[in-house]
Amino acid sequence: MGEFELIRNFFAAAPCAQGGEGVALGIGDDCALLDVPFGEQLAISTDTLVAGVHFADPCDPFLLGQRSLAVAASDLAAMGATPLAFTLALTLPTVDADWLEAYARGLNLMAQGCGLRLIGGDTTRGPLCLTLTVFGRVPNGQALTRSGAQPGDLLCVGGELGNGAGALPLVLNQLSAGPSIAEPLLAHYWSPQPQLALGQVLRGKATAALDISDGLLADCGHIAAASRVGLLIENDRLPISLALQEFLGDAGAQQAALSGGDDYVLAFTLPAVELPTLLADGWPIHVIGRVVEGRGVGLLDVDGQDITPTIRGYQHFGI
Amino acid sequence: MGEFELIRNFFAAAPCAQGGEGVALGIGDDCALLDVPFGEQLAISTDTLVAGVHFADPCDPFLLGQRSLAVAASDLAAMGATPLAFTLALTLPTVDADWLEAYARGLNLMAQGCGLRLIGGDTTRGPLCLTLTVFGRVPNGQALTRSGAQPGDLLCVGGELGNGAGALPLVLNQLSAGPSIAEPLLAHYWSPQPQLALGQVLRGKATAALDISDGLLADCGHIAAASRVGLLIENDRLPISLALQEFLGDAGAQQAALSGGDDYVLAFTLPAVELPTLLADGWPIHVIGRVVEGRGVGLLDVDGQDITPTIRGYQHFGI
Incomplete structure (x- = not known):
C-alpha cells in the first residue's frame, strides 16, 4: 500500500x-x-x-x-x-x-x-x-443569487466587518497585540463561522446575497453589477468590533471593514418589510445602506455626503 | 478588474x-x-x-x-x-x-x-x-461500483491495454519512435477517450467496474478487494496494440499492459449471459479472465499455469 x-x-x-x-x-x-x-x-x-x-x-x-x-x-x-x-x-x-x-x-x-x-x-x-x-x-428556484436586488431594498450584512483583514498582520507576525484584541481577531481569521443558518432563513426573503471574501466594497460591486442597480453604503453604519477599533484605530478599522477581505459574513439585499420579523427572531442583521436605481457602489458619510472617491481604487471596486 | x-x-x-x-x-x-x-x-x-x-x-x-x-x-x-x-x-x-x-x-x-x-x-x-x-x-441504484463482482462472472476490458504507459518514454523524450508507433501512443496519452457510452450501456449488466488508471493488476486488485472475490487474468488474452508491441517488444508490451497506468479503459465484471448481445452490438469488449471464489488477483499463462509471483511487487497490487 x-x-x-x-x-x-x-x-x-x-x-x-x-x-x-x-x-x-x-x-x-x-x-x-x-x-x-x-x-x-x-x-x-x-x-x-x-x-x-x-x-x-x-x-x-x-x-x-x-x-x-x-x-x-x-x-x-x-x-x-x-x-x-x-x-x-x-x-x-x-x-x-x-x-x-x-x-x-x-x-x-x-x-x-x-x-x-x-x-x-x-x-x-x-x-x-x-x-x-x-x-x-x-x-428549486430559492437559491440566493447576486442578481435580484431591487431599488428600495435595504442593504444588510450578517455581522461585524473587517475582522479578517484586521487579523492578517497578527497572522503574519507583522504586528502584535494583547489577548483581548488578538484572540477574537485570530479566532475570526482561523475559524470563520460560515453563516449557514442565516443563509437558509433568508431564502424567499433576501433578493440578492453573497459572502464577503474580497471586501465589502468589492463584493457589493458584484451585487450591483449582477442586479444592474446601485448600492449606497452609509459609512457610519458599518458594524465594527471593539477589538478591531482598538487595534487599528477608527480610520484603519473603517478601511478594513470597507476593503479588507476574509470576512465570510453575508451581505444581502432585503425588502424592508422582511426586516422586523428577522430582527425579532434574533438574527444578527445590520442595515448598512440601500439599493437605488443606477450602477456601482457609493459611500455616504454621516451627513449623507458622497465620499466615494476617497475610497476608490481597490481591486474589483466599481466593476 | x-x-x-x-x-x-x-x-x-x-x-x-x-x-x-x-x-x-x-x-x-x-x-x-x-x-x-x-x-x-x-x-x-x-x-x-x-x-x-x-x-x-x-x-x-x-x-x-x-x-x-x-x-x-x-x-x-x-x-x-x-x-x-x-x-x-x-x-x-x-x-x-x-x-x-x-x-x-x-x-x-x-x-x-x-x-x-x-x-x-x-x-x-x-x-x-x-x-x-x-x-x-x-x-438510482444503477451506478457501476467496484463491489458487485460475483464468482462466475467474466472479467473484461473495454480496449487495448498499456498504450498510456508505452507513450510515457515518448512524452518524456527518453525514447523516440517513427510516426506509425509514436502517433497512436501519444494520441492515447494526450487525448484519452473516456468510455462514457460503454459505461452507460453496462448499467444493469456489469456487476463491477472501474477505469484503469493505476494499471490493470492494481485496479483489478481494487475490484477483488471491494467485491471480496478473486480475479484470474489470462495472460495471452490481454489486448495489446500493434504499435505498443513493435515499440516495446512482447515482454515490454505485456508489462505495460499489466502494470502500466494511464490506460483510462474500463475494466469490468460481466455475467456471461450478457456478453453475446453486447458483442453483437459492436461494443469493444475483450474478455481477459474470470471471477472466482477467493481473494486477490492471479495471472495465468497460456497453459493455465499460475505465473502470478513473477509479476508481483507493483504498488497497490494484491491489496
Whole structure:
C-alpha cells in the first residue's frame, strides 16, 4: 500500500466520511454518489488555498483544516443552501503524519459544525495546495443569487466587518497585540463561522446575497453589477468590533471593514418589510445602506455626503 | 478588474459554459446550481494534476487541456454516469494569455466531446496545478461500483491495454519512435477517450467496474478487494496494440499492459449471459479472465499455469 493510499484511508476513517443523509456512496469508488431530494437543486462551489499565497507556510495545520473548509462552506451560506458534503483535493510536498492528523482534526471539527461530510477527493505530491469543493441542496428556484436586488431594498450584512483583514498582520507576525484584541481577531481569521443558518432563513426573503471574501466594497460591486442597480453604503453604519477599533484605530478599522477581505459574513439585499420579523427572531442583521436605481457602489458619510472617491481604487471596486 | 478575474471571464466565455440541460446556474455566482432529475443520483469525482508530477512542465497546454478533463471524465464512465458538468480549479505561476487560450481550447474540445459543461471553479496564483471535479447523473441504484463482482462472472476490458504507459518514454523524450508507433501512443496519452457510452450501456449488466488508471493488476486488485472475490487474468488474452508491441517488444508490451497506468479503459465484471448481445452490438469488449471464489488477483499463462509471483511487487497490487 502506497503512502498516499494510507492518507486516503486516514481521511476515509474520519467520522464525517461515514455517509448519512444525502450521501448514497462515499469515499472509495470511482465516484461518490449524492441523493438530491425531489424539488431541490444541488449547489456547488470550489475554493483553492495555496501555501504562501492564501496562508502562511508553515502554519498550524489544525487551524488550516478549519479555515480551508469554512471559506468554502461560506459560499453555500451565501446561496442559502443546506450543507451536504465536500471533496478535498490535497497536494502535499511530503507525507507528514503529524501534520495530516492535525489537519484532518481541524477539517473534521469544521465539517461536523457545518453538517458537511467528506465524500472523496484526491491526494497528490507537489507544492502544498488545497482545493475543496462543497455541495449543498436548495429548493428549486430559492437559491440566493447576486442578481435580484431591487431599488428600495435595504442593504444588510450578517455581522461585524473587517475582522479578517484586521487579523492578517497578527497572522503574519507583522504586528502584535494583547489577548483581548488578538484572540477574537485570530479566532475570526482561523475559524470563520460560515453563516449557514442565516443563509437558509433568508431564502424567499433576501433578493440578492453573497459572502464577503474580497471586501465589502468589492463584493457589493458584484451585487450591483449582477442586479444592474446601485448600492449606497452609509459609512457610519458599518458594524465594527471593539477589538478591531482598538487595534487599528477608527480610520484603519473603517478601511478594513470597507476593503479588507476574509470576512465570510453575508451581505444581502432585503425588502424592508422582511426586516422586523428577522430582527425579532434574533438574527444578527445590520442595515448598512440601500439599493437605488443606477450602477456601482457609493459611500455616504454621516451627513449623507458622497465620499466615494476617497475610497476608490481597490481591486474589483466599481466593476 | 484583476488579471485573475480576466481569466475567469475568459473561461466563462467558453461555449461549454453557456448552461444547458441540467445546469440551472453556471459560472459567476457563489455557487453553481445543478438540476438532478427525479429518480437519479449525482456522481462526483475529483482529480488533481501537478506540474512535474503528473505531466511534464512545460508541456503543450492544448494537449494538457484535453488530457486533464479526459482523466477526470473517465471516472464518470467507470460509474456508468451520464456526463453533466465540471469545475476547474486552476493554479498558475503567471498569467500567460497564450498558454490560457491554448489550455482552454483543449479543455473545451474535450468538454464538447464528453458532453460536459464548465460551471465554475477557482483561479489562483501558485505552482502550476489543476484540480477538476466532474459531475454526472445515474439512475438510482444503477451506478457501476467496484463491489458487485460475483464468482462466475467474466472479467473484461473495454480496449487495448498499456498504450498510456508505452507513450510515457515518448512524452518524456527518453525514447523516440517513427510516426506509425509514436502517433497512436501519444494520441492515447494526450487525448484519452473516456468510455462514457460503454459505461452507460453496462448499467444493469456489469456487476463491477472501474477505469484503469493505476494499471490493470492494481485496479483489478481494487475490484477483488471491494467485491471480496478473486480475479484470474489470462495472460495471452490481454489486448495489446500493434504499435505498443513493435515499440516495446512482447515482454515490454505485456508489462505495460499489466502494470502500466494511464490506460483510462474500463475494466469490468460481466455475467456471461450478457456478453453475446453486447458483442453483437459492436461494443469493444475483450474478455481477459474470470471471477472466482477467493481473494486477490492471479495471472495465468497460456497453459493455465499460475505465473502470478513473477509479476508481483507493483504498488497497490494484491491489496
